[in-house]
Amino acid sequence: MLLWWKWLKSYLDLSDITPEELATKLTLAGIEVEGIFKLSEATNLVVGHVLEKTKHPEANKLSVCQVDLGDTTEQIVCGAPNVAKGQKVVVAKIGAHLPGGIKIKKAKLRGVESNGMICSLRELGIENKLIPQEFQNGIVVLAEDAPVGANALSYLGFDEPVFELSLTPNRSDCLSMYGLIYEIGAILNRPVKLDKQKPSFTVDKNFTVQIQSKDCTLYYAKKVKGVKIRRSPDWLQSALIACGVRPINNVVDITNYVMMELGQPLHAFDLNKLQASQIIVRNAHNGETIVTLDGIERELVDTDLLITDGMRPIALAGVMGGQNTEIDDNTTDVLLESAVFNPLAVRNTYKRLGLRSESSIRFEKQVDPERTLLALQRAAELLVELADGQIDDTLAYAETSKKQPVVIKLPLQKVNDVLGISLSKEIVSDTLYRLQFPYELEEETFTVSVPTRRNDITIPEDLIEEIIRIHGYEHLELTLPKMSTSGSLTHKQKQLRLIKQVLLSSGLTEVMTYSLTSTALNQYFIDKAYQPISLRNPMSEDRSVMRFSLLPHLLQVVSYNQARKWEDVFIFEVGNRYYFDGNNPKEELLLSGALSGEVVESQWQKAAFKVDFFYVKGILENIFERLGVLPKIKFVQNTTPQKDYHPGKTANILLDGEIIGVVGAVHPHTINEFDVTETYVFELNLEPLLQLEIETLGYNPISKFPIVQRDIAVVVDKELTSATLVSAVKEKGKGILKQVEVFDVYQGEHIEKTKKSVALSLTFEDKEKTLTDEEVNAVYDAIINHLEKNYNAVLRK
């Protein structure tokens, strides 16, 4: 919404306040001023009178004009096709500055001296879309009575500031000058006088209005005869331009002006184009059509509200008029419409047809029924004044329901209970008075009759907001809620923070990627067939479906950074996977990571190593250990993993025997598709991990007796996993085998191709006594025996 200072000050005394001061006050009272601008920043402009116009001797398209500037008459060469003798025009004098850094100097144009410039509106800095059609390609021509020699910008009011207001959706009352005047009057605490007398009328006997839809509650129609279509006066055109509306002709301009003034959208029909002396308001039939003012045929549905003349549709109620009854240059008799339409109906129609307009947004936010008749009368009077129209006191109307005024009971106690301060009756009374909300005060309770213009106020809390915003939020105190609660993280939240800590200390950087992805990317790294959650209204194919896995986006991050020479990328993300389980959307919290390149500890010491499977496995084990679940975890070779994993370097991660994730090398094909170097990834479903009840940690007394270490090396079948071998050893540990570590794995010379040598370090300990050689040997021999017998192992000597 645009607010023109010139218009505002015709209603309110603003002599003691600057626009900037007012802007701050408005913003702090909830009417946010986003910016203040002037319609034109030009200088040194005067109203000129074209006394003579002759053809330029050397140039066909130029005219040489003698222009009376009040104090002097200057010769000005003008290139506009519409310049003519006798016109009042805007002249930029020598020394004038125009927007865009143009400075007017004495000049010779094709040999003819020119002392100034006759300006177009565009040259003054007016936006194209606001310039009337007839001045689009030429200079602006002012009214005949424009005072020669006067400051042209002041004459037009273009030197007055315009406020750009950002209104919250509830404040539709501020979509009009009247509304803003009430509001600003309340904020500045100064009296407002607006003519609120409803005009009297008699019912037109020759014209009828019928309402046949619940979506229209009030409809007035009034005839204005004998109008002369012409340009509006300059003051009216300026007001419209300042409000962001392009002037068209006097009839249309008047309806727009009254809408800006009172907030009531109006429509003007060419009365003689109506096929019957009636208006019938009804819903459209499905499939019915109307050609709107813009020449487009619109197909309608039965929720659209139509204005008809009983024979055919003549307007889409509140949205756009019909071409068949459009005002044109030959119009003489006008039928003015002022009505109240259902906000939802207007909203649905304009949204479906994409016809948002100044009119439709006002209907959508509810118009004030108290101003419907007022607006009609105001427009009719302006038509008489500015278009030579003739009116009588008749009009036609129909009303199906009356809006009941909102009355709210507001105990003073309630105000202070909500705000937490102690406002007096006087302060509350004063703010209600400033707002011009009639009220009665009985005991300590206010009974407030909310004016119909403020349809946003329906409950006591709405009034409390009005009171404190006018009184000032700076009057609130700074207190804290008096309640005893204790703040703490849940087990799950704590564990999640812990996981992140381990990953961060392991050198992985946390990333956040989008949850929305493309169908193509959603084919990667999926462990089973998920039913996708797809958007009905995506902005692009790239963000059209919710992700099944975090890994595709993580690989994109690896690729993005490697392309920028950040080769060693270690990243993780915690985020959801989304899919449908039947009709139910499901979200599972995943922990995923991607590691690519080298861990470089020191360049000059050559302390760097390539990330491999076991490095990543180690990080995961650290997490499991910190979470207290390591004993429940197994890494199991997955020789037929999902296509994006290396079939030889991938493991499933099992928690109590259930798969909760995968860790492995990315398949070379996928590596190529994402354009990354060798990369290891993992993806864990955190839900089972974080839900797990963890056994409490107990203390184990430290043994006072020395440990005994024995190493063994056995040659076993190549396919025998290290995990199997270790658990076979442990099986025979007899309570004194404390630990088994693999410290070497060897294949090659001296070992058969189908075999490998595995070296294990065994640690024995007894908490009760010092172990003897005999005791250790007995267990040791049992282990060897077991391996030889059951695992085809051969002890290396």
Next chain:
Amino acid sequence: MADLHEIAKQALAEISNCADLRELNEVRIKYLGKKGPIQEAMKVMKDLDEEGRKALGKLANDTKNMITEALEAKESRLQEEELKRKLEAEKIDVTLPSRKKPLGIAHLTQQVITEIEDIFLGMGYTIAEGPEVESDYYNFEMLNLPKGHPARDMQDSFYITEDLLLRTHTSPVQARTMLKYKGQGPVKIICPGKVYRRDDDDATHSHQFVQIEGLVIDEKITMSDLKGTLAYFAKKMFGEEREIRFRPSFFPFTEPSVEVDVTCAKCLGKGCPMCKHTGYIEILGAGMVHPNVLRMGGFDPDKYQGFAFGMGPERIAILKYGIDDIRQFYTNDLRFNHQFNRTL
């Protein structure tokens, strides 16, 4: 007899002249060995009487001890010197780069979330969570945004079905939490989470971003409590010298509703180019829970009052660090992420 004195004198002189342990060892063998001068001098022992033998024996012993002591002292000194030389040779350039495994860095948004969470945990709040794929009912209707409400346009949504959408704010978590409490206060939660709006991504818009909302409900919660809470938060988050102000605003789920501004970091409210001469920077929206929302959440609005607030951690990070493009939060250019390797 004089011989031994002479030998001792000579030995001590030689010991003192030794330059290293090898030389010292030679001196030791020379004087204390079986063929050394002391042994030689002892040969006359058999020709002496008992008294003389005793005297010679003592003298020889004393001489041996004296030489041994001198040898030991010298040896220890030489060892020290040798160690010193060795250590000097081992000198390193301590200014060479260290050997370390680089640490990872938490995502900036998560850092801010954690900071905010910790402030509110300290004030007795708990952290509530909820689904991102939400029903229209929880996302809008329970928050006083019935179907067709114009204010729904403030939050253009990604729809999945007629009824399901990506949540446009974390308020549905508040709605769900209220139902969980079954009309019994107090409620004191914050809800951080991802939200989605149908916006084109550009420097200031992102179709995905993070929100943290707070909700407090109890019998006597006032708007002054809201202001006090947010003033405390702003001081903890932005610095003790920062103040807040309320500006009236509109949200369908709160009444009264306010935008909350914090004094500009640079000018502290005086006005400067950074705050566009307003002295303040908008950081969050807040208000008193609308009675309709209380009622739909199962709380009796005649008995309970509450406040709610919502803020964007990315926006807070943008203000705090002067970041010029919100897309940086989702591009994960590691040259960006790694800049935030410490707090403050």
